[in-house]
Amino acid sequence: MDWFAADGYWMGRLLFQRSLAVVYLVAFVCAANQFRVLIGAQGLTPVPAYLRRAYGRRSPTLFRVRYSDGLFAAVAWAGAAVSAALLLGLADLLPLWAGMLLWLVPWVLYLSIVNVGQVWYGFGWESLLCECGWYAVFLGNNDVSPPWLALIALRWLLFRLEFGAGMIKMRGSHVWRDLTALYYHHETQPMPGPFSWYFHHLPKPLHRAEVLANHVTQLVVPVLLFLPRPVSTVAAVVMIVTQLWLIASGNFSWLNWLAVVIALSVVPDSLWSRVGLSASGTASSPAWFEAVVIAFAAVVLVLSWWPARNLVARRQLMNASFNRLHLVNAYGAFGSITRVRREIVVEGSDNPFEDDAWREYEFKGKPGDPWYRPRQFAPYHLRLDWLMWFLALDRTSHLSWFMPFLRKLLAGDEATLKLLRHNPFPDAPPLAIRAVVYEYRYTTRAERRATGAWWHRERCGELVPPMSL
Known part of the structure; x- marks a missing residue:
């Protein structure tokens, strides 16, 4: 199908998938290094006790069959190994179906961890990683052109991530509406970084300009993602620059990094070629792959009802999953700002x-x-x-x-x-x-x-x- 392939986004897909593999790798190493103390059998909130409770018994996870600290460590390190293989490009060396299955492995493993992680995994970027990992399965490899439906789904994800964050701010606290939020945020954010002291001491007019720019980036720019080039390209670049600014100002795990990773998929090959980057492969797509991607897009469309309704709801939920697989979620951050x-x-x-x-x-x-x-x-x-x-x-x-x-x-x-x-x-x-x-x-x-x-x-x-x- 002529409409199915997005031949101008080979590099965007490659950078998205390789960068996502890096985030996966970091997430699995984090899990392996910290789980024994936090959720291990003798941890602060043990997984076995959680699985015996009512909600825990409904969580889809590989640990439903059996849990031990050794098994958890094996799952975490196996996820890290597969992520490293994906980073090195193994999925592009395999047949299309095998590459898709390889991308499915870290998604299953990390979903199993998130669904027993309890309060330690109750952050929006956990669901965001699960959702990104699921989308990566249907982007294909070098055997096929990037499918437009999967790329549009990624833009819809980026829209929800940014627009949801912008709406939760406007609804959540007057300090976002009167542009004074950054008088406090750099000082009271969860985990300041090495430059946060300097960000806090920027002139107040600049803080107000930052908040205004944030509103534009999160409430106006996301709409431009669905317009033709070069408008969508400019929108993606603006988001990348904004996220890098946030990365420099504090420690927000992989939230901002994943936003950058998703935005990379929006940048066309014509722009990457100007900086010496290019990628290509086989252009034709087998009929079974097109059918699978169409089915994937249909699932995304159906599941989008709940997060779309949440965006316009008077009581907007922040970082909410509407299904146990953490697919097509609602996102948002810092609806309220702590002043002390x-x-x-x-x-x-x-x-x-x-x-x-x-x-x-x-x-x-x-x-x-x-x-x-x-x-x-x-x-x-x-x-x-x-x-x-x-x-x-x-x-x-x-x-x-x-x-x-x-x-x-x-x-x-x-x-x-x-x-x-x-x-x-x-x-x-x-x-x-x-x-x-x-x-x-x-x-x-x-x-x-x-x-x-x-x-x-x-x-x-x-x-x-x-x-x-």
Whole structure:
């Protein structure tokens, strides 16, 4: 069929699939490195206990048959190995049907992980990765031209990702509507990066311009994705530049990276050729492949009813999946902006009756030591650090995992300590532990020059009083 093939997007497909393989690889390595502490059999929220509960019994996952930490590790590392093979181009060396099946493997493996990940995998970018991975199956390989229907589905995904985020902001808080959101966001975002202090101290008129540009990028530009070239190309490039700006300003796991990956599929070969990149292959498509892609497009169309309705709903859902396969989801981020940053600081002591005897545990990503400059971790996802940010916002609903975490620190659990940046008790665990609440703000330029500190903090309460085993 002449209308079926998009011959001008060979490079866009190649870059999308190879870049997606990189994100898959990072996601599987994250899972392998962190699961034992978080959701392992002896973890903070164990998978076996979750699967015995009502909702857990409905989750489609390979672990329905059997769960063990060894099996989980095998699934995670197998996913990493397949992702690496896809990155190296194995799918393009195989027959079309085999390449499609190879792309299906990481989708099945990662969906199995997400569906038992519980609160640790409750982020919008988990569903986004599952959805991207499913679309990649139907893009084909070098045996066929990129199918237009699959490319349009990717544009629809990018539209939902950007437009959903823009609408949730406009509906969520007046600081987005009056253009003052960035007066606070860089300081209160979940995990600041190495440049976030500098972003925060940009002039306020520039902050207002940033918010206005964000609204244009998320509410106007996505519509242009469905117009002919070069308008759609310009829209994709604007989105890529905007996402790179967000990547520089903070750590948002692979959310922004996936947005860039999807936008790459919109850029035509004619533009890639100007920078010396080109790709090509066999142009004809077998009838069975065209039938499969048409069926895929029909499924996307049917499943789009729920997220499309959500976009215009008065009470818009943010980062919602309407099916257990995490396909054709609703997206959005930062519908509300926190104006004051509070952090939970975990402290241990061998002499809990002496105020000066308490020493702090330091996390890898979340703010702690005021003199420690935040690091860049994204697209790697520090799940424990992110949940510590949510704990500071809601100090009751997250205690179900936080109290077991404190007990593991009291027991000197080595796997748990590996998720931290610094253990103040390297020889033996402390006798007591507590969780203190601090209010953090960025230092001013003058304070930074005088003290060298990135943060100023003041103690404002106690979440967990001193406890021992």
